[in-house]
Amino acid sequence: MLEFLIDINRAIIKQAMKDFASSEPRKRAEVASWLSANKYIDVCIDANIDPDYLALFFLEMSEHDDLDLRKKLVGDAISTMDSFAINEEKNPTSIN
DSSP states (O other), X not given: OOHHHHHHHHHHHHHHHHHHTSSXXXXXXXXXXXXXXXXXXXXXXXXXXXXXXXXXXXXXXXXXXXXXXXXXXXXXXXXXXXXXXXXXXXXXXXXX
């Protein structure tokens, strides 16, 4: 897959993570709705990220009411995602 497509899909995931950590309930609801759509799986696969593993991240985030903690978790997850080279994996992988 072309690197720019992976970059675009990772950017979509990063924005979804940030929106899910938002204090705005509407943004969180939009992300929750997106997680149950087929497009979510397509975006994850095209970003070389395991959709089930990422769904667990969102589930963990949903259990925290502390906005600062949610933002820290998102920052840590994005840093981890950025540490993987785009062409490092040919198949979707979990961020372990």
